Amino acid sequence: MLDAVCRVEGQAEKTYSVFNFQRLSEQEIEALRQQLYCPVCDGKAYFRKASRDGKAACFGSRYHQPDCPEFNPSASRKQEEQDALEVKLQLLESDALKIDFSMPTRRKTSPTKAKAQTEAETKLKPEIKPTDAEKDSSVESPKGSYLAQAEAKGEPKDDSSAESPDEPKIATQGLQKLLHSLLRGSDLADSDLWIYTDDKYRWRAKNLFVNFADAEPNERHAPRMYWGTISHADKAMLWLNPADCKDVGIPIEEVKEALCKRFDIQDREDLEGAGIILFGKCFWNRDKTRKIIKLWNKDLSRLHLVKADD
Known part of the structure; x- marks a missing residue:
């Protein structure tokens, strides 16, 4: 443009x-x-x-209408459309969906560099405790859940060839395609489908996926999957500012080095217009003038970013 x-x-x-x-x-x-x-x-x-x-x-812009003359879809944008379609089919055909935070993503990175990035992230990755996601009325315990039933039976969770008509179909998806789906305007954020963030906790999709513009702090700092696009970062690249609102900030100082390595961020211009999704908590700053969205447990596996020109 x-x-x-x-x-x-x-x-x-x-x-x-x-x-x-x-x-x-x-x-x-x-x-x-x-x-x-x-x-x-x-x-x-x-x-x-x-x-x-x-x-x-x-x-x-990542929000062009499909018939907008300014919209010139690149190969990566066409891939986003395919990803969005895949997620849409999963919403229609599945009884629940589990997020696989370890699912590999498509990257324009050499194998050697990708290996180095993975090793760096592994060293910085903290131990995640399942109990960190409790204390939230929008989350249901695993009692009677599809995944718990499947595990109790010793049956595969996502193998359509092994399913009987009475068995629930559990789809699996990574953050990259979920983000592409949300950016392409899918029904994911409004769906009643059960979404598992691990084997224990499940959420209704409409309660889990929150655009930055709709982010609201809650008393228990219960986590959500926040998503949208980045307007810009500050000069020191310690904060990300979402494009969808002016009163939200995402601190990245504690994960900056690993984040830049993982997503090949060379300078702050690389972040302008990028799409992002992260599992985090939202709370007010001290003066209650700005909402802070912080990555859960500093775990980069629970964040995905796609640069504007990728």
């Missing part, structure tokens, strides 16, 4: 060309970058500065 509409409350709407927008002061860009929209379909847009590797500054 070479142009974007900027809307600031109390001011007249203004259309910027990418050439004029990048000439603004850094303070002006930071103030306006979360107010950008596609001039054709009105989808939420982002601004990405020129990068060190020679990529020009540009506007972009």
Whole structure:
């Protein structure tokens, strides 16, 4: 996109060309970058500065309407559509879905580099205690659950060839395709389907998946799967700012090194317009002026990020 509409409350709407927008002061860009929209379909847009590797500054959007002339789907965008379709079929055909946080993702990374990233993440990965996800009325205990029944019978959980007509069908999916599905506007976030975050805890999908714009702190800091797109990171890349709202921040200082290695983040421009999903808790800052969404137990396996140009 070479142009974007900027809307600031109390001011007249203004259309910027990418050439004029990048000439603004850094303070002006930071103030306006979360107010950008596609001039054709009105989808939420982002601004990405020129990068060190020679990529020009540009506007972009992950929320174009399919018939928008500004929407030029790349091979990766077409793959997102296929992923969204796969998840849609799982919603229609399954009795429940289990999230496999260890499921491999498609990456544009050499095998050697991928191995090094995996080893680095393993060293930093904390031990996860199943009891961390309890104390939430939207979560049901495993008593009588599909997974518990399957385990008690000693039967496979997700093998359609072994299922009888009376056995529930449990699908399995990783974060990458779930994120693509949500970004493509699927019904996942509104579904009544049971979603298992492990063998013990299950949630209704509509209670589990929360867009950043709808994030609300709760007294018990019960976790959710928060998702959306990133507007930008701060200069030190210690905080991520979602594009869908202005009062939410995601601290990443404690996992910054591992996160940058895993998703090949070289500088803050790589994060602009990226899609992200993470299992975390939402709470107020001390002054109750900003909502903080923190990754659960610093476990990077429970976060997935896809850069805008991937």
